[in-house]
Amino acid sequence: MKYMLLIHNRPGFVDDLTEEERTALFADVDQIMGELTRSGEFVGGQALADPSTARTVRGVDGRPAVTDGPFAESKEQFAGYVEVDCESVERAVEIAASWPDVRFGGAMEVRAVMHDGGAEM
Amino acid sequence: MxxxxxxxxxxxxxxxxxxxxxxxxxxxxxxxxxxxxxxxxxxxxxxxxxxxxxxxxxxxxxxxxxxxxxxxxxxxxxxxxxxxxxxxxxxxxDPGDRVAADHGPDGDDTLRLLFLCCHPALTGPSQVALTLRAVGGLTTAEIAAAFLVPEATMAQRISRGKQRIRSAGARFTMPPPDERPARLAAVLQVLYLVFNEGYTASAGADLQRTDLTAEAIRLARELHRLTPDEGEPAGLLALMLLTDARRAARTGPDGALVPLGEQDRTRWDRAMIDEGVALVTDGLARWPAGPYLIQAAIAAVHDEAARAEDTDWRQIVALYRLLGRIEDNPMVTLNRAVAVAMAEGAQAGLEVLEPLRSDDRTADHHRLHAVHAHLLEMAGERDEARAAYRRAARLTTSLPERRHLESRAAALG
Structure with a gap:
């Protein structure tokens, strides 16, 4: 089963960390990415640019209207994702729990990815 | 090529x-x-x-x-x-190079390889990947495309699988007799997984993925040929043939799933059904019924009915009972509930289903809610049926299944 692990965090939280904490954070990310790659579970992932650079397109009176900034007004913002292919949702949650952002006030949302296979009912 | x-x-x-x-x-x-x-x-x-x-x-x-x-x-x-x-x-x-010259029947090596690739030290995905490469002769790129993951991911599963084989000290030999049943069960499971990956993909009409079905049948046929004295490989091959025989009828022209009861049975593959039925008949006469032989027998009962209403549901109920005694699996009970409903009426089916609704293993499973919805619909409980179809649609991770369940809910007004 494929799962998308959606990383939510406070934009700029890294700025408040000490040099040591920052180095440790990046090393942790490298380590977990390495583990997922070696286990054959890593499918893909991307980090997103700061939400202050986002544009949001909304329908206003049935026409698209563009505004600067992210879609949702909230302290935590969508910061990136990791896609894994693993044996159970429990394993996906375990990976999410070990993601370093969780230690710095972030949240990981685990969502199953839809697939095009189907069994007749 | x-x-x-x-x-x-x-x-x-x-x-x-x-x-x-x-x-x-x-x-x-x-x-x-x-x-x-x-x-x-x-x-x-x-x-x-x-x-x-x-x-x-x-x-x-x-x-x-x-x-x-x-x-x-x-x-x-x-x-x-x-x-x-x-x-x-x-x-x-080199004139001296002659395959199979320095050992017994050439098939023994294929069997040893199957046992090695499905060694218990490997994870499920590694067993599948290594079996398809080493025994099936597929390339890493082909396997990756079939399972919709990057090639690097699949390559990693293969190399990790090989590492596990090495560190477990697994040898290129037949497993000892006391380990053989469990090792054979692992091989059967890997081949069935490959089959299902391809078979369910046929709903999305992804041709590269549906090739997996043919590959699984080819390997199951080979396994059956190499283990002529065992019933379960015959059962697995029969199950695959009897299931794949329905492939052309299981999706509509727009890719929508067509339930078994509504399929155009003239589109079923007669030759595959005949071969599967012959394997099951012979298998049940020669060996005690194992899980694959029983599942194949159930598929055979479906495939032998010229019209859906001719299906011998009582025999299917009996076969699911037998299967339930061999393996404690709530999915078997779920399937039995459908068969009981068809044989004895919706109410009887709902009674079989009831304990599964509070069973942690199935309470949130989309299949439970889909079957529940179907039985409620049969019982004339339209509102409850609609709610159960919607719940099933929300729980499945399959796009064609979601579409099918949503349209069943919509049909109930």
Whole structure:
């Protein structure tokens, strides 16, 4: 089963960390990415640019209207994702729990990815 | 690649690999060498023609890759400059290279390879990947495309699988008699997983993925041929044939799933059904019924009914009861609930289903809610049925299933 692990965090939280904490954070990310790659579970992932650079397109009176900034007004913002292919949702949650952002006030949302296979009912 | 060459390479792969491992040991290095030889053949043969003795050609090229690899390894160790050997344009097979000449029936190697690739030290995904590469002769890229993951991910599953084989000290031998049933069960499970991956994909009409179905049937056929004294491989092959026989009828022209009861049965593959039925009939006469033989027997009862209303549901109920006694699996009870509803009425089916609604293993499973919805609909409980279809639609991770369940809910107004 494929799962998308959606990383939510406070934009700029890294700025408040000490040099040591920052180095440790990046090393942790490298380590977990390495583990997922070696286990054959890593499918893909991307980090997103700061939400202050986002544009949001909304329908206003049935026409698209563009505004600067992210879609949702909230302290935590969508910061990136990791896609894994693993044996159970429990394993996906375990990976999410070990993601370093969780230690710095972030949240990981685990969502199953839809697939095009189907069994007749 | 022409189909002829492809078929030849696929069937040669395990035999060449078996011979090489027997000679040199080192399963992982040999497997890489054979994969390279297959790739070389896949590019050269369609252009230059198939060599007179294809197995010997593959064995020679793979053997050369292996010695090249060892030479460059030792060269690295000696800090010498490795000379990159150019592959000659025409390979003359060593006359002494004859596959299957130095051991018993050639099939023994294929069976040993299946046991090795499905070794319990490997994770499920690694077992699947390694079996398809080492025994099925598929490339890493083909396997990755079939399972919709990046090639690097699939390559990693294969190399990790080989590491596990090495560190577990697994040997290229038949498992001892006391381990054999469990090891055979693992092989059967891997082949069934491959089959289902391809079969369910046919709803999305992804041709590369549905190739997995043909590959699984080919390997199950081979396994059955190599284990003529066992019932479950016969059962697995029969189950695959009797299921795949319905493939053309299981999706509508727009790709929507068509339930068994509504399928155009004239589109079922008669030849596959006949072969499957013969395997089941023979199997049940010769061996005690195992899970695959029983599931095949259930598929046979469905396939033998000319019209959905001719289905012998009482026999299906009896078969699910038998299956439930062998393995404690709530999915078996779920299927039995449908059969009971068809044989004795919706209320009786709902009673079978009831305990599963509070069972942690099934309470939030989309199949439970889909079956519940179907039985409620049969019972005339339209509002409850609609709610259950919607719940099932929200819980499934399959797009065609979600679409099917949503339209069932909508049909109830």
């Amino acid at each position: 022409t189909t002829g060459v492809e078929d030849l390479l696929r069937s040669a792969a395990p035999q060449v690999l078996g011979t090489l491992v027997r000679r040199h040991g080192q399963f992982d290095a040999c497997e890489d060498a054979v994969q390279e030889a297959l790739l070389a053949a896949a590019t050269q043969w369609p252009v230059d023609g198939v060599p007179e003795r294809p197995h010997a050609w593959l064995l020679t090229v793979a053997g050369r890759r292996l010695t090249d690899e060892w030479r460059s390894e030792s060269a690295r160790r000696l800090r010498e400059v490795a000379v990159v050997a150019q592959e000659p344009e025409v390979v003359e097979p």
